[in-house]
Amino acid sequence: MQLFFEQLLNGIAMGSIYALVTLGLALVYGILRILHVAHAAVYTVGAYAGLFCYSYTGSLLLAFLGGMIFCSILGVAIERLVYYPLLKYPPYVPLIGSIAIMLSIEEICRLVAGPYILTFPATLPFPEFQLGGVTISSTLTAVYVITTVVLGLLWFISTKTELGLAMRATSQDIPIADAMGINSHAIVSIAFVIGSSIAAIAGILVGIYYNQVYPTMGTVPAYKTLALIVVGGLGSMPGAVIASMLLGVAETLLIGYADIPLPRDALAFIAMIAVLMWRSEGLMGSK
């Protein structure tokens, strides 16, 4: 039983991290209908920017802030300079553009910071818990708390504020939203700011959690998050969060209990194929 709870707690932490990365992708898809593959590169840059701020200031708070600001700028730049001009073309054109950005950012990170894995020697200032023999380490607590706060804020913004209303309107129909007096271009940029900031938080969390920051850290998230937004329902943020949590827990429990010969990363794609076969709109999507 103790093993089960340990595995469950690890699984929820994995799921939380997946959710943070996938959210930005779901947000962008919801508004622009673009598969923002380069989001995983923004996440990598977030980890680097956070590490840079941390090693200069020694403050984790400034690291998170710095990473979020830098990634917001990067996200908006990608949107303004690449996606917006390409919106008039079929969806595969911005997708190709996105892959190109992903690869370029990866190589730029390598050129700037070097190919070596950098370590992120920070400890997150959160308490450790003991629950009936199961230890919840401070990193796990940090992942839970930070994810909850981010998700709560995002829920508040999208349901309780005018900005959220404008974002939903823009995601439904840009011309109509414009006609209603919404500056849809600004709303799109705000969506990129929010998504990229969350990616930065995820990048820094992962960097500290595994004590590694390296140029290709976005490769696995780049394709796994694609599967996750399909499973959750393209463009649905609650769907993305639920799919991420389920996948995190399922992966961890499967490794922990069943000796499946499949690599863990395959599970996301099996889930994606299953969803496409039986419920093509995804867990929370609408037809």
Place this chain on the structure above:
Amino acid sequence: MKLTRKLALLLLIGLLVPGVAGAADTVKIGLLAPLTGFAAADGLSVLNSVQLAVERVNQDGGLLGRQVELVYYDDRADGKEAVALSRKLIQQDRVAGVVGGSYSTPSRAVAPIFEDEEIPFVAAYAVHPDVTTSGKYCFRNGFLGMVEGKSAGYVSVELLKAKKIALLTSDNDFGRTLAEGFKAYLGDQGKAAQIVFEQTYPFKEKDFKPYLSKVKETNPDLLFASGYYFQTGPIVQQARELGLDVQILGEEGADSPKFLEIAGASAEGFVIVTNLDRDDPRPVVQDFLKTFEQRYQIQPDMVGASAYDAFMIICDGIRRAGSTDGPAIQQAIAATKDYNGLTGVLKGFTDIGEVVKEVQVQIVKDGRFRHFGVVQDMTLITP
């Protein structure tokens, strides 16, 4: 129009001049290494180390009265890329020998090409058996997975006195062969120690807690965790975080200063089997360690040291052959005996081109790899 024509002409001259100037008065040796992509850190270490070797040789007067010139290309650890680059090394650069400073996949792909062209190819650290089976022109300076796996078994049972062993294996050729060698050794020993847990993990795994929680349940007294430093670093760190207080043994994949950085304080007491002994008093070792750290501000690692040796083995072959002719160099390298290398004294090469030398055992003490022991048993270290 005029400007473009001028530019084109300049470009053409630029392309031709180095080719003409470098043609006759240097001995060219090729190097393939992954300088970009996921293996870029290893590639850089290889290139840095080989450049030290080139300087060394040229300071000592070069080869056959000529300076040595290194021609290196980035193969991205990719087979297709490496094949194209090997053609370039052969046809355009006309190299006398080639250092395989890359992973198994590209090294396996190019070995038959150098074999056909009768150009000696020395793989530095690639572990796949097929690299040397291409023919007599292909050599390897690193250990075969089987040799290293058996040595790891020996270290577990004889030096670390383990009785109950857990295996956590990296799911690729390298990891699986190591596990095979490890089990082969335990099988030979008539069950003095038993394996209580065995599992593979995928190559890009970052979260080892599910595996380690299971290891903890089986309560072993030794965990043999194979994999590269970016895998074993987190394994060691996360094991300690979970309160799994077991002796952990790794192999040459963990032989990197980056391992020490990632695992941090958890690294203390971690033991590896590898081919570089930091406490080896021979000047060739101590000079290299010192120069490397001074020059590049980072501690050297196993891949770099192995590539340094691979380059030196080719130079030694050319020197003894007295010519840059492929077949002559091949014979000289095949006849290598008790060569004083950076990664130990090379007893020589087997008929298929596998190196025979002692396996080094290192332990992490105060944040550095230090001498722990050595595997000298010829039945274990002869491939």
